[in-house]
Amino acid sequence: MTAQENRATGLEFPSGDSDIDYPPPDELFKALASSKRRRLLAALPAQSPMTLDELTDVLVGWQSTGDGPAGPDEWAKVKIELVHAHLPLLVDAGLVSCEDEEIASTEYPEPVEELVAFAGEYESAVTDR
Amino acid sequence: MSFGRILSEVASREKRVIVYAPDDSVRELADVLATRNLTIDHRQLPAISSDAFVVVRDGGEFRGALSLSDLLEFLTPPVRRPDDLDSLARKHRVVYELLDDTVFVTLDRQQLLATSRELEDRAWRTGHGRLHAGFQRAAAFEAQTSVYRELATTDIDVHVYVPGGVSEDPLAETPITLHTRNGELDRYWFILFDDGETGAQNCALIARETEDGRYQGLWTYNEELVAEAFKTVD
Numbered sequence: 001m002t003a004q005e006n007r008a009t010g011l012e013f014p015s016g017d018s019d020i021d022y023p024p025p026d027e028l029f030k031a032l033a034s035s036k037r038r039r040l041l042a043a044l045p046a047q048s049p050m051t052l053d054e055l056t057d058v059l060v061g062w063q064s065t066g067d068g069p070a071g072p073d074e075w076a077k078v079k080i081e082l083v084h085a086h087l088p089l090l091v092d093a094g095l096v097s098c099e100d101e102e103i104a105s106t107e108y109p110e111p112v113e114e115l116v117a118f119a120g121e122y123e124s125a126v127t128d129r
Numbered sequence: 130m131s132f133g134r135i136l137s138e139v140a141s142r143e144k145r146v147i148v149y150a151p152d153d154s155v156r157e158l159a160d161v162l163a164t165r166n167l168t169i170d171h172r173q174l175p176a177i178s179s180d181a182f183v184v185v186r187d188g189g190e191f192r193g194a195l196s197l198s199d200l201l202e203f204l205t206p207p208v209r210r211p212d213d214l215d216s217l218a219r220k221h222r223v224v225y226e227l228l229d230d231t232v233f234v235t236l237d238r239q240q241l242l243a244t245s246r247e248l249e250d251r252a253w254r255t256g257h258g259r260l261h262a263g264f265q266r267a268a269a270f271e272a273q274t275s276v277y278r279e280l281a282t283t284d285i286d287v288h289v290y291v292p293g294g295v296s297e298d299p300l301a302e303t304p305i306t307l308h309t310r311n312g313e314l315d316r317y318w319f320i321l322f323d324d325g326e327t328g329a330q331n332c333a334l335i336a337r338e339t340e341d342g343r344y345q346g347l348w349t350y351n352e353e354l355v356a357e358a359f360k361t362v363d
Contacts, residue, residue: 042175053191058174061149061182061194069195069223120175 011111020109023093028112031093032119035127036078037086041095041105042120049102056082066127130357132317132335139347139354140165140232143188149174150181154197158183161204165232185227193227200224204240222247229349236344241318241336244348248320248332249276256283258325261362263290263314265338274299281305288362290314314362318344321358331355 014020023031031037036059043058044050050058056079063078064070087103090096095116097106108116130138146162147170148155155171162169174181181197203224225247233240245262252260260280264270270277270291280287281303289300294309317337324330333355336346349355 039179045175057147057184057191057194058149060191061184062179064194064199065180065182065196069193069199069227071193071223071226072191075191075194 011114013111021094022109023095023112027089027093028095028115031090031095032116034086035123036081037090038119038123040082040086040090041116044096044103044105049099049104051101052079052082052103055103130360131313132319132337132358132361135335135354135357136232136337136345136347139230139349142166142230143168144192144231145170145186147172147184147186148181148197149179149184150197151175152181154181158197158201161201163234165234167231187230193223195223195227225348226350230347230351230354232345232347234345235339236336236346238344241334241344241346244334245273245318245320246276248322248334248348249280251330251332252285252322252324253280253283255285255322255324255330257285258323258330259286259288260323261288261290261319261321261359263311263317263319265292265315265318267291267293267295269318270295271299277305278303290362318346319358321355321362323355323359328352328355333358 032041039059039062040055043055043062056075059082060070060075060078063074087096087098091098094106095108095112097104143166145168146158148158149172151174153171155169159169182194183197183200184194185192203221225244236244249260249262252258262277264273270289277287277289277300281300287305288308289305290308290311292309292311292315294307298307300307317335319336320332320334322330322332331352332348332350334346334348335358336344338344
């Protein structure tokens with residue numbers, strides 16, 4: 001069995017390996033199409049799950065480094081967005097798991113890992129200018 | 130409750146500051162904060178991500194978040210003290226609210242002046258109620274006469290405590306009441322404000338000078354504490 005290699009990026013997609021779960025492209029790119037979700041993916045360590053409150057702390061804090069201090073109203077708003085929009089989307093794409101209030105990133109296939117890392121790096125490179 | 134009791138009561142309330150940083154910047158913060166009732170935790174952030182930021186939690190409840198650089202700028206003297214009332218940056222107001230009910234072990238004069246200004250400014254914007262301010266010496270009061278002259282133009286009932294009084298009362302023409310012999314109160318730098326209505330603007334600052342010329346104290350927006358503090362002057 002030979003690896004299918006993408007000529008433009010050099011990403012390797014092992015062919016015929018049905019054990020690997022690739023997120024469907026629409027869901028994957030939709031998952032990456034919001035800065036909150038990209039931050040969430042960057043902040044979520046695969047090994048140690050975080051609670052919803054901790055994750056909300058991180059997103060609100062991260063936001064405060066650009067927009068200035070944030071209070072409880074902003075926090076409540078972000079938490080609602082997480083529960084109703086961002087987390088379900090990331091779970092559907094298979095990038096995040098939510099169990100018993102504990103949220104963790106899943107183990108990504110290598111090309112997805114690279115894409116998520118690229119999205120994070122791209123974001124900080126372009127927005128920090 | 131005396132001012133001393135209020136200080137020790139608040140010192141027993143726990144508050145948590147969580148520093149999220151890609152590096153070890155938490156040590157710097159612990160040095161600058163020097164408080165009696167703040168626990169400082171550190172969490173690592175992925176290196177590529179955000180600048181360091183700080184989350185404040187009080188009894189498990191989220192109180193606020195801001196960048197570490199904003200917090201350090203606020204805490205590191207000299208704290209900028211705008212001369213005109215009502216010009217404090219929103220950013221700084223939020224930091225005052227985040228750090229209320231925190232007993233600082235070492236505040237310097239600049240920090241206390243800046244905090245006093247935040248409270249005087251709040252009173253001035255409210256425009257009614259009562260304000261009691263204690264100065265430890267005449268010179269300290271004289272340096273603030275322009276602020277108090279402005280406060281005298283509002284409907285606030287202003288009382289000023291200056292041990293031994295001032296030689297030529299610069300506020301003689303104003304409705305401000307001057308108290309010159311105040312016993313225990315003379316040891317404290319304080320400002321108490323009661324908005325006389327909903328209490329939403331109530332606030333207090335209580336500080337006592339330590340031997341090295343620094344101060345130990347707190348400020349609060351907690352209505353109950355402000356009411357307790359007023360009992361000391363009433």
